Amino acid sequence: MNGIEALYLPFAEFGFMRRAMAGAFALSLAAGPLGVFLILRRMSLMGDAMAHAILPGVAVGFLTAGLSITAMTIGGMVTGLVVALLAAAVSRLTPQREDASFAAFYLMSLGVGVLLISLRGGNMELIHVLFGSVLALDDAALMLVSSASSVTLLALAIIYRPLVLECLDPLFLRSESRAGPVVHAVFLMLLVLTLVSGFQVLGTLMVVGIMMLPAAAARFWAISVVGQMAIAAFGGAFSSYVGLLLSYYANVPASPAIILCAGIVYFLSVTFGLQGGLWQAARRAHARSLRLSRNRERDVLGKQ
Amino acid sequence: MSSVIELDEICLGWRDKMAVRDLSGRFLRGSLTAVVGPNGAGKSTLLRGIMGWVSLLAGRIRFCGRSGDDVAFMPQQGDFDASFPITTREFVAMGAWRRVGPWRGFSFRERDRLEEALAAVGLADFGRRPLATLSGGQLQRALFARLMLHDADIYMLDEPFSALDRATTEDLMALLEAWHAQGKTVIAVLHDLDLVRKHFPQTLLLAGQGVAWGPTEDVLTPENLHLARHLCAGDYL
Numbered sequence: 001m002n003g004i005e006a007l008y009l010p011f012a013e014f015g016f017m018r019r020a021m022a023g024a025f026a027l028s029l030a031a032g033p034l035g036v037f038l039i040l041r042r043m044s045l046m047g048d049a050m051a052h053a054i055l056p057g058v059a060v061g062f063l064t065a066g067l068s069i070t071a072m073t074i075g076g077m078v079t080g081l082v083v084a085l086l087a088a089a090v091s092r093l094t095p096q097r098e099d100a101s102f103a104a105f106y107l108m109s110l111g112v113g114v115l116l117i118s119l120r121g122g123n124m125e126l127i128h129v130l131f132g133s134v135l136a137l138d139d140a141a142l143m144l145v146s147s148a149s150s151v152t153l154l155a156l157a158i159i160y161r162p163l164v165l166e167c168l169d170p171l172f173l174r175s176e177s178r179a180g181p182v183v184h185a186v187f188l189m190l191l192v193l194t195l196v197s198g199f200q201v202l203g204t205l206m207v208v209g210i211m212m213l214p215a216a217a218a219r220f221w222a223i224s225v226v227g228q229m230a231i232a233a234f235g236g237a238f239s240s241y242v243g244l245l246l247s248y249y250a251n252v253p254a255s256p257a258i259i260l261c262a263g264i265v266y267f268l269s270v271t272f273g274l275q276g277g278l279w280q281a282a283r284r285a286h287a288r289s290l291r292l293s294r295n296r297e298r299d300v301l302g303k304q
Numbered sequence: 305m306s307s308v309i310e311l312d313e314i315c316l317g318w319r320d321k322m323a324v325r326d327l328s329g330r331f332l333r334g335s336l337t338a339v340v341g342p343n344g345a346g347k348s349t350l351l352r353g354i355m356g357w358v359s360l361l362a363g364r365i366r367f368c369g370r371s372g373d374d375v376a377f378m379p380q381q382g383d384f385d386a387s388f389p390i391t392t393r394e395f396v397a398m399g400a401w402r403r404v405g406p407w408r409g410f411s412f413r414e415r416d417r418l419e420e421a422l423a424a425v426g427l428a429d430f431g432r433r434p435l436a437t438l439s440g441g442q443l444q445r446a447l448f449a450r451l452m453l454h455d456a457d458i459y460m461l462d463e464p465f466s467a468l469d470r471a472t473t474e475d476l477m478a479l480l481e482a483w484h485a486q487g488k489t490v491i492a493v494l495h496d497l498d499l500v501r502k503h504f505p506q507t508l509l510l511a512g513q514g515v516a517w518g519p520t521e522d523v524l525t526p527e528n529l530h531l532a533r534h535l536c537a538g539d540y541l
Binding site for chain 2: 172
C-alpha cells in the first residue's frame with residue numbers, strides 16, 4: 001500500500017468506514033454553520049450546554065425503547081427545548097441572566113441523564129451515548145443525520161437574513177419585524193436537532209467539538225459570515241476524514257480522534273490564519289518595526 | 305398641527321423599577337423634538353416604551369393614523385455588535401428591510417437608493433469596508449444611512465451624536481433637519497443642550513417624569529434644568 005492508497009483504501013475496503021465518513025460529513029455540513037452563528041451570537045458555550053441538556057431525554061428514550069434512534073431523538077429534542085424554555089423563563093421572570101439559568105438547568109439535566117442511563121444500562125451504554133459510535137452507523141442513523149443536516153441547512157438558508165440581523169442588531173430587527181423571537185426559537189430547534197442527530201455519530205459530548213472547533217477556526221480564514229460558514233463546514237468534514245484515518249491506522253477511538261483533528265485544525269488556524277492569525281500578526285509587527293527603523297535611519301542620515 | 309404620538313399619563317419600567325412616570329403630552333406631526341434630561345432620567349426608556357419594548361405599567365400610548373407601522377429607530381452604538389463580520393454596504397442595506405424582507409432580492413432601484421444613502425452621509429467609498437474597521441463617527445454615519453434607506457414617517461434616535469466631533473455632528477444634524485423639512489417627525493435623545501437650543505424647535509425635559517415639554521426656549525430655562533437635576537438626584541422624590 002503506497003501513500004496515496006493509504007488515504008482512501010480503508011474507505012474503499014470497509015463499508016463501516018464509508019458509513020462513518022458519510023455520517024460525519026453530513027453532520028459537519030450542518031454543525032459548522034450553526035457553530036459560526038453560535039460564536040457570532042456570543043453563545044459559544046451554548047452548544048456544549050445544550051448537548052448536556054438533551055441527555056435525560058436521550059436516556060428516557062433509551063430506557064423505554066432500548067437503543068431506538070427515534071425514541072432517543074424525540075426524547076433529546078423534548079428535553080433540550082424544555083431546558084431552553086425553562087432557562088429563558090427564569091431569565092425573564094427574575095433578574096438572573098440567561099447564561100446562568102441555562103447553566104443551572106443543563107447541569108441538573110446532565111445529572112438526571114447520567115443517573116437514568118446508569119439505572120438500566122451499564123458503562124458501555126453510557127459510553128456509547130456520551131461518545132457516540134461513528135464506526136457502527138446503521139441505515140437508520142445515517143438517514144437521521146443526513147435528514148437532520150438537510151433540514152438544518154435549508155432552514156438556515158430560509159432564516160439567514162433575519163438571523164444575521166438578530167445577531168448584529170436585535171433592536172433594529174425588533175423595530176422592523178416580529179421575526180426576532182421566531183428566528184431565535186427556530187435557531188435553538190435547529191441546534192437541538194443537530195446535536196441529537198450528532199450524538200449518533202460522535203456522542204453527546206463530542207458532537208459539540210465538530211460544531212465549535214471548525215467554526216472557531218473559520219474566523220481566522222474568512223471575513224464574511226457565508227465564508228465562515230463554508231469554511232466551518234469544510235473544516236469539519238476534513239477533520240472527520242483525517243480523524244477516521246487516524247482512528248483506523250492508530251487503532252484509537254474514532255470520535256475523539258475526529259475532535260482532536262478538529263482541534264489541530266483550530267490550532268493551525270490560530271497560528272497561520274490569514275485573518276488575525278499569530279503568524280500574520282508577527283509578520284505585520286516585524287514589518288512595522290523594520291519600517292520604523294528605516295525611517296529612523298533616514299532621519300539620522302538627513303540630520304548628518 | 306395634528307399629533308402623531310400621544311402619551312396619556314404613562315408609566316414605563318420593569319417589575320421592580322419605574323423609569324418614567326405620569327408623563328402626558330403629544331409629539332406633533334412633522335415636529336423636530338429633542339428629549340433631554342440628566343443621566344437616568346428615562347430618556348432612552350421613553351423611546352423604547354413608545355416602541356413597545358419596555359412595559360407600559362400604566363397609561364396609554366396612542367399612535368395617530370397608521371404611524372405605528374412606520375417608525376424607524378436608531379439604537380445607541382453599544383446596542384449592536386459593531387464587530388460583526390459584515391460590510392458597511394450590507395449593514396446599510398438592512399434599512400430596506402420593509403421593502404425587501406427576509407427573501408426578496410435587491411432591485412436596481414434599491415441599489416440606487418443604497419448608493420445615494422451612502423453618498424449622503426459621506427461613506428460612498430466605504431461600502432466594501434468591514435463594519436468593524438469603521439471609526440465611531442463613520443459608524444454613526446452608517447447608522448444614519450441605514451435610517452435614510454428606511455424612509456419612515458417617524459424617526460426615533462437614541463443619542464445619535466454621542467462622542468462625535470463637531471463637524472460630524474453638524475453634517476448629521478443637517479440630515480435630521482432635511483427630514484424635518486420633508487415633514488417627517490423626528491424625536492432624538494440628546495445631551496448637548498447648546499445643540500438642542502440651536503437646532504430643535506421642540507424639547508421634552510425628562511427627570512423620571514416630565515419636567516417641561518414645548519418650545520425649546522420655554523423648556524430649557526435655568527429653573528427647569530435645576531428642577532430636573534434635583535428630581536434625578538432624588539431630592540424631590
